[in-house]
Amino acid sequence: MCGIFAITSNTKSAQLAHLGLFSLQHRGQESAGIAVDNCGLLSAHVGMGLVSQVFTDRNLSQLPGANAVGHVRYSTAGGSAAKNAQPLLCSHVHGQIAVAHNGNITNADVLRRELEKKGAIFQSSADSEIIIHLMAREKGPVENAIIKSLPKLCGAYSFIFLTPGKVIGARDPLGFRPLILGKLGKSYILTSETPALETIGGKAVREIEPGEVVIIDKNGVKSLHPFKKTGKTAACIFERIYFARPDSIVGGKSIQSYRYDMGRCLAREMKGIKADMVVPVPDSGNHAAFGFAKESGIPLKMALMRNHYMGRSFINFTQSIRELTVRLKLLPIKDLVKGKTMVLVDDSLVRGTTSRKITQSLRRAGAKKIYLALCSPAIVSPCYYGIDTPTKKELIANRMTPEEIRRYLGVDGLHYLSLDSLLQTSCGGRRDVFCTACFTGKYPARNPDVEK
Numbered sequence: 229m230c231g232i233f234a235i236t237s238n239t240k241s242a243q244l245a246h247l248g249l250f251s252l253q254h255r256g257q258e259s260a261g262i263a264v265d266n267c268g269l270l271s272a273h274v275g276m277g278l279v280s281q282v283f284t285d286r287n288l289s290q291l292p293g294a295n296a297v298g299h300v301r302y303s304t305a306g307g308s309a310a311k312n313a314q315p316l317l318c319s320h321v322h323g324q325i326a327v328a329h330n331g332n333i334t335n336a337d338v339l340r341r342e343l344e345k346k347g348a349i350f351q352s353s354a355d356s357e358i359i360i361h362l363m364a365r366e367k368g369p370v371e372n373a374i375i376k377s378l379p380k381l382c383g384a385y386s387f388i389f390l391t392p393g394k395v396i397g398a399r400d401p402l403g404f405r406p407l408i409l410g411k412l413g414k415s416y417i418l419t420s421e422t423p424a425l426e427t428i429g430g431k432a433v434r435e436i437e438p439g440e441v442v443i444i445d446k447n448g449v450k451s452l453h454p455f456k457k458t459g460k461t462a463a464c465i466f467e468r469i470y471f472a473r474p475d476s477i478v479g480g481k482s483i484q485s486y487r488y489d490m491g492r493c494l495a496r497e498m499k500g501i502k503a504d505m506v507v508p509v510p511d512s513g514n515h516a517a518f519g520f521a522k523e524s525g526i527p528l529k530m531a532l533m534r535n536h537y538m539g540r541s542f543i544n545f546t547q548s549i550r551e552l553t554v555r556l557k558l559l560p561i562k563d564l565v566k567g568k569t570m571v572l573v574d575d576s577l578v579r580g581t582t583s584r585k586i587t588q589s590l591r592r593a594g595a596k597k598i599y600l601a602l603c604s605p606a607i608v609s610p611c612y613y614g615i616d617t618p619t620k621k622e623l624i625a626n627r628m629t630p631e632e633i634r635r636y637l638g639v640d641g642l643h644y645l646s647l648d649s650l651l652q653t654s655c656g657g658r659r660d661v662f663c664t665a666c667f668t669g670k671y672p673a674r675n676p677d678v679e680k
């Protein structure tokens with residue numbers, strides 16, 4: 229998962245992109261970067277770490293230009309390394325180009341081998357670089373090269389390209405990852421989520437459609453639809469459950485309102501449950517827990533305290549110390565928990581290790597009974613479309629039966645939101661709008677790199 233942002237025709241383009249990236253920081257914390265177009269000459273500053281660590285007043289002031297594109301990265305392909313920090317900036321037959329990508333190309337290995345055999349020399353190990361090499365083999369103006377190259381890619385992509393005088397956005401035909409068009413005065417903006425617009429005083433115009441390419445230049449926005457429309461899309465439903473910010477607007481509603489409805493559905497599915505309180509696992513379980521409490525009439529208590537100041541400073545510690553970091557991140561408020569029966573609301577269960585530590589710390593604080601309620605169905609298959617889920621073998625729902633999971637987590641009951649309820653809250657029950665592959669194993673796009 230990554231966050232991408234671009235702004236056009238603005239004398240403060242790099243500074244506004246910088247603010248936009250802060251608003252998208254939850255989508256990637258490994259690296260950050262901004263590329264600018266200064267009267268046809270592109271330059272970039274990228275680095276490892278958070279937006280606040282990568283950029284200073286000084287290096288931002290060295291990024292003049294009217295158009296800018298930015299990226300925050302969480303790696304799913306190619307590993308966490310400085311060479312993979314984006315935007316990727318290069319010069320080729322179509323001139324200079326900077327690329328920011330959110331998603332995962334599922335035939336990247338296959339294409340890379342073919343391109344290398346033909347002489348391509350890659351600068352990074354990121355799947356995103358594939359598009360640059362494909363474009364270099366196409367004739368015509370840069371937008372033609374993009375349109376000819378996109379159909380060769382499988383999987384998930386929302387791209388933003390910066391070229392001299394132009395910003396070009398593209399979304400894959402199934403629309404796995406979001407891309408939104410916004411406006412600020414005369415400037416156009418492309419972004420992964422709407423809060424990045426609101427942060428800089430801009431407004432959303434519309435979502436870029438699955439399969440749409442938009443070319444933004446001094447003449448305005450031109451929209452192209454190079455892919456045949458199938459009527460099917462596969463937007464990642466996990467954006468609603470977990471990834472997107474609660475204040476993001478998708479489909480005309482805030483993400484928090486979808487999560488609130490998921491909580492209400494969970495309460496209906498668990499009707500009759502007796503508990504003293506509903507406790508969210510902060511922050512991802514907060515809004516669903518509000519909905520659960522409202523629907524069930526059970527009082528909500530913020531009984532787990534989250535430390536927001538941890539950062540990533542513990543990554544080099546030994547295993548035994550790392551174990552303690554979960555306690556540092558989330559700690560129960562003992563006098564709320566002691567002797568109480570609770571419904572603990574969380575977004576999902578992947579490996580189960582974090583949930584186990586949370587329930588252990590609730591038990592240490594004196595919790596009497598814990599019923600774990602999850603806003604997603606059981607995760608049984610890995611994601612190949614830009615989310616860093618573990619292998620099939622590591623997913624707890626594949627390794628254990630529901631009863632084994634209940635015992636492993638040390639809870640008195642475990643309930644997953646049904647897929648029907650999840651789809652009902654997200655899109656009125658339609659099954660042809662969302663990707664749900666991690667719950668069903670039915671992948672909506674080909675994955676040649678894992679099929680080989």
Ligand code: SF4
Nearest residue numbers: 464611613663665666
């Ligand atoms: S497999 Fe799951 S996480 Fe991946 S895109 Fe589909 S719904 Fe999203």
